[in-house]
Amino acid sequence: MTTETRPDTPFHTVSHAIFRVARLHKLIAANLLRRTGLYPNQELVMMQLWNKGPQRQADLVKALGSDAASMTRTIQRLERAGFVRRSPSPGDRRATIVDSTTAGRALRAAVEDVWRQLEAMTIGELGDTEVAATLACLRALEDNLTHASAGFTQQVPVDL
Numbered sequence: 744m745t746t747e748t749r750p751d752t753p754f755h756t757v758s759h760a761i762f763r764v765a766r767l768h769k770l771i772a773a774n775l776l777r778r779t780g781l782y783p784n785q786e787l788v789m790m791q792l793w794n795k796g797p798q799r800q801a802d803l804v805k806a807l808g809s810d811a812a813s814m815t816r817t818i819q820r821l822e823r824a825g826f827v828r829r830s831p832s833p834g835d836r837r838a839t840i841v842d843s844t845t846a847g848r849a850l851r852a853a854v855e856d857v858w859r860q861l862e863a864m865t866i867g868e869l870g871d872t873e874v875a876a877t878l879a880c881l882r883a884l885e886d887n888l889t890h891a892s893a894g895f896t897q898q899v900p901v902d903l
Contacts, residue, residue: 761884765783771864775857781802782826788817791842793851797842799832818891826850 772783781789787807792798798806804814818841821827826847832838866874 745800757884768861768865772861773862776854779853779857781826781850781854782801782820785817785821785826786857788814788821788841789847789850790842792827792843793848795845796841800829800839802840803841 745773748751769897773802776783776786776901779786784807788803791803795806800814800818801811802880803809803818804811807814818827818829824846826844827841829841832840869877
């Protein structure tokens with residue numbers, strides 16, 4: 744893109760487009776998740792537990808790109824709702840193990856259905872070629888931002 748064709752306002756930039764898409768995606772996800780009793784990003788914790796089994800809370804932080812404080816709040820909320828339980832690690836008393844409860848496991852089919860609906864709404868009428876190109880572009884943007892963020896000393900917390 745040459746200087747002459749670059750957008751002249753921040754409202755016509757890739758960064759602003761990402762912000763708008765992410766905001767709408769999270770809004771739709773929140774509305775779809777409402778019937779499950781989960782809030783956006785809580786389903787990511789549950790999916791990790793369903794797929795990998797009980798885990799140390801610190802491992803959930805790493806796997807989901809969160810920070811310890813946000814993960815603690817998320818786990819506390821899920822625990823209050825009866826979807827997870829925390830227990831001390833038998834091998835390391837400083838570590839906490841998080842596991843899905845029966846009630847949490849009962850959410851799996853509903854959450855998977857929400858993600859199918861969200862994917863269908865997101866893709867809309869895009870064909871396979873367009874979806875593949877979109878995924879490739881998003882991977883490249885993520886790589887760019889991962890590389891750019893390597894110089895930051897403090898990561899932005901992700902509130903799950």
